[in-house]
Amino acid sequence: MRRISVTNKTLVILGIILGLILGTGYFFTPKLMALVIREYEEAGNQDVDIILKERLIRFFPGSEEARWEAYALAERFLEREERVMIGPDFVGGGAGKDISLPPEKVVYCLQKVAQAQKEEMWKYNSYEKLGEFYRSQGNYQEAEKYYLIAAQGFKEADSDFRIGDINRNLVDMYLETGKLEKALSLIEQSLQKYPDQYRGEFLSRKGDVFFRLEDYIQAEACFRDALAQAEEDWDQILAEHKDQEENMNATLDQQPVYRHSKSKLEMIHSMKKGEKMPKGKVKGEILRGNSPMPNVLVYLINEKEYDGRMSNFEGIESGSPYKTDNQGKFEFDGIVPGKYFMVLGLVPQDLEGLGRFKELKAFTVEGGKTKELKYVFQPKVNILEPAGQQTFRTGEKLKIRWEEVPRAEAYNLQITLKLENGYVSRVFRSGLRGNSYVFNPQGLALREMNFVAWGDGYVLAPSAILGSFYPGAEIFFAIEAVDQEGRSISDSEGYVLQLNGNYPSIQVQGTSPQSLGDKLVIEKKYPEAVHAYLQELKEKPKDPYALLSLARFYNYGWTEEASDLKKAAEYYERLLRVNRDVFLVEEAAGANVQAGNHRRAIELYKEIEDEMSKSSFWFQTMGELYFKTGETEKALDYYLTYLNKEKEFRDLGPVIAYLYHDDVLGAVKLLKENSYSQRARYNSDGESEKPADINLLISSLESYYSGTKSVLNRDNFRKYLLEIMNIDGSNRFEQVRAFQTKIQSLGDKDVLVIVLRELAQDRR
Template identity: 25%
Template sequence: MDNNKKITKRIIISLIILGITYASLPTILYSAANYYEGQKESKNIAEGLYKKITKYFPHSSKAPNSLEALIISNNVQGESIFITNHFTSSNPNTYIPTAKGVEYYKLLVQKYPNSQQAKAVPLKIGQYYESIGYYGEAEKYFLQGLTEDRESFVASESNYHLIKLYLKSKSPQKALEYIEIYRKNYPESLKAEMYLLAGDAYQTLGDFKRAEKSYKNILKLEQGQDDSDLMDEKATNSFYKEKMEEKLFQNQRKLANINQEKAIIQGFLGKDGEALKNVAIFLIDENREKVNFCTSDIEDYPVTYVNDKGHYEFRDIIPGKYSIGLGISKKDLAGYTLVPEQQIYEVTAAQTLNVDLKLVPLLQVKQPEIKEESENITLQWEQVKDAHHYTLIAGWVKRNKDGVSFNSAELRENIPTNEIVLAKDELLEFNCPQQKLDEKNIDLAEGKQKAKAKIKENQNESEKEKERYPSLLHKDGQHEFAWSIKAYDRDNNLITDSSGFELFINQSLNTFFIPEK
């Protein structure tokens, strides 16, 4: 009898241990997956562990976390690239899902409707539809996000995105309605931003005086003179002041040209002869000098999206100078470059300007011929059809823990063939000038003074570069050079180039080394 009790007790203890082990196993696997996810070479192991959790432990607390991790790992847009006349830069969109990711998020809500992850799904899906210009669908999901707890991140972000959405879709009254809702629910949050957005709404309505007043309220915030007598830290930042000045300038231009006939800019975006749809196209006003123009500024300008047929269009444009910017995924850009080159266009009243854009395959270069006993280097590349001449771009490479960068400049122009021989000494003495402002493109007197000061500053910096660059040696006392080739037709239009946007996609450069003399 005693033996039976002992056996029963052992069985119960064993079952308890097994139960505890089984219950804790998803947490153990999830922790291991998190660890492997941080290691590039072990990403597949992490994905395998997440899949095991969702398959074998579907009712555990870690199952929805694992499903979301799989969505983010495999079905997000990832980084996109902003291409403008002023800069090219990466734009992290890590948490915006792809179309496939949206389906997985819907599955997450279906399987785990009460999970914490499910609460964020309306915001995620709304961001996806907003990112491809499907404003009606985006609105539906952002409105769902508003039903969450008012104090939650999902609710506040959904409210903010609704305001931006209504401004993009030319619904200023709705934008003003949700600005007031945001102010009521989050009175101490984004006050300067709300003044700017309200100004944009009034400007769209044609109420230029109220727009100006709203923009200038940012100055009251800085001086602590708003209704709450509290200072908004963001308003004290020059970032918001510069935004305010740009918006006041645009407001004055629209008021001054209210009776002027408007222009249209339209075009086609293609790749390999096919339409490239859902790409964001920005219309950047170039009638005022750009100060510290960066990624966050481009989203303040009108945006449209390439439709299923590859077409885009901007209407009701005030005559003046403009450039076209793109927000395009790294996946679409990899191995391609954009033509024509970025430039400023001037439109007149009632004009329809056509600006077609296309992605073309990169020009392929060959490994440079560098013989130790020779004083020369031979650079070669593929012959491009219809190319009349080529330009060689070169620069010193800088590498550090943060990545790779280089200053580049035109080393040789009007190269008639697909080969050039350079002296090593010429490269070792080559210095890349800093980018200079084009004074003739600046209309305002104050802008010209700033331009002259900047040009002088660049000249001084260029002298410093001459001293600094020769010290940029790598191991074994070698200098590293980056080089690329641009191919042009008879009319000097860019056909293709060899570097494209690879530096921004995967930090890839065509380089070679020259030993120090």
């Protein structure tokens, strides 16, 4: 055998070659694994996808691919319990995806990547993510540990902005866990060392700390500083966007720091400085039928701070959200008196098989008292037939049948129409008895359920003119069960995010008559459609379809310039001489309201009173109509009937009616006994507006009743009240502003001027 001689030089060369091979493999292997992972993700093979991610992170933790996958795993796990957020008038969220990976494996992946990363920013981003992960699991000690590691790392990297982010998270966590001294210390540190990072938010949080410590003098100073900083920040944002073609829909009032600080200052203003104010308590339970619902996040929201955006609760919760215990119970203590509402956060699987819950109404918390609440979710209403989608043609019948619901007094049938850019829904039939309904609209009744909706490019949807049952329309059905008092018990809709989940539906095919005007409406050639309908009326002056289409066209207008309310009322009158179906009389009454023909509107509404009086809001409408026609006694009767049913002001018309009759004490009593929404209103430009200040209104009226003089005599005051009641239409905001400017000249501190200003504010 020959001996092979290997020199040191050869060994070095072989080592270099082997190193290059291994290095090249190490460089390319993570990229190849990432490509394979993407393929399994796209194929929906989650098990293999997760295994490969874990192996990539274990063997190549320092790679760019590993850090992205570790982040993705953490995000997916955090989203796994993304909750469906249920409020008084909104539902959102619930888009999380479950993953078959325990939390300790996610922690392992993040730690592995954090330790292996060479880039400091990625290393400390990973530690921050670990803090966020532990916080989501309720492990606040470990969360604090990793947040502090991340903060120290960002400090060494001279990244003030990222330190500001970490400190915000830590302060919020300290506030959640009641560690007020720690929160205050970190806020002071942040304001001193990083004065340019989130200054407004830290000042606002500092105010929250003092507010919870009941040091209202210092809290007020902090909130005022936060308010000033928010205004300064907003001015800077406007300056930066001044020369850009960006659409700035937001306003200063919508900024969380500004809104929160302003609300808290209003609360403090109502207290005596330095004196303790008695707090209230809110407690209750959440049930699924008779069984408790644990693990529900309960948010207590100050109605005055809520800006109407369902996803925006940052900084407006009154304390940390409470997670219901094993008995489904929750409790909030130390609540400042005021008006609040609840938002419930539930994991999607806990909502499976449940109907929608609609009892999250606003309530008042009183000092020294406990508000007790009980929320009960019920099983979905089960629709037995039809199942799936069917076609619908004129003359055909479709039976809708559902299982009866215990305690249900009646049922409402709701239809939802699919549009090109979404869906619109409305009750089609209310107060149904029994557990079935035969769906058989024919003739003019095909056009009864019309949705005034706008599609892409702000173009009127055909349903506005032809009703929902036009050729090609897709309609979904849902059933709602209601109790003796008309309150919702449950429905067949439940909490699904896609309409094809559990809804029977119909696809509308060829309905008749199909005139040239109808066909042009479906094609959205509206000017041509109007011309065609006018031609049809020349040949057939009493054609109800053409008359209704023209009445609707002029009532809604396919563009803003195309509406003509006077013409709309005239066409409805011609139509009523041919047909007086209830829905036509109701539409005609509404058109006359819009056109300012109040007496005619009253006549038409009275004609269908038996049907209209089923809705409490009809009494509000009648109250306003009678007031505008000078029959103020009747107006007050209708207003009070509305408030007896609803216990909540839709607007302050009833107060105006009392004041018009010189009954100041009656107006004050009404304001104190009934609820008034403190949520922000929005004008036609989408800008937020404050509601009327009810406390200021009450105190001003009581002051006037006690003898405070006003520059206004009785006749002038009544004249202005009538002027307020006539503020209406799409430019209400401008009318209110003009009115308030006019009366301000009479003396902005005059007691009755203040009353008029707040009453007008309600008309926005």
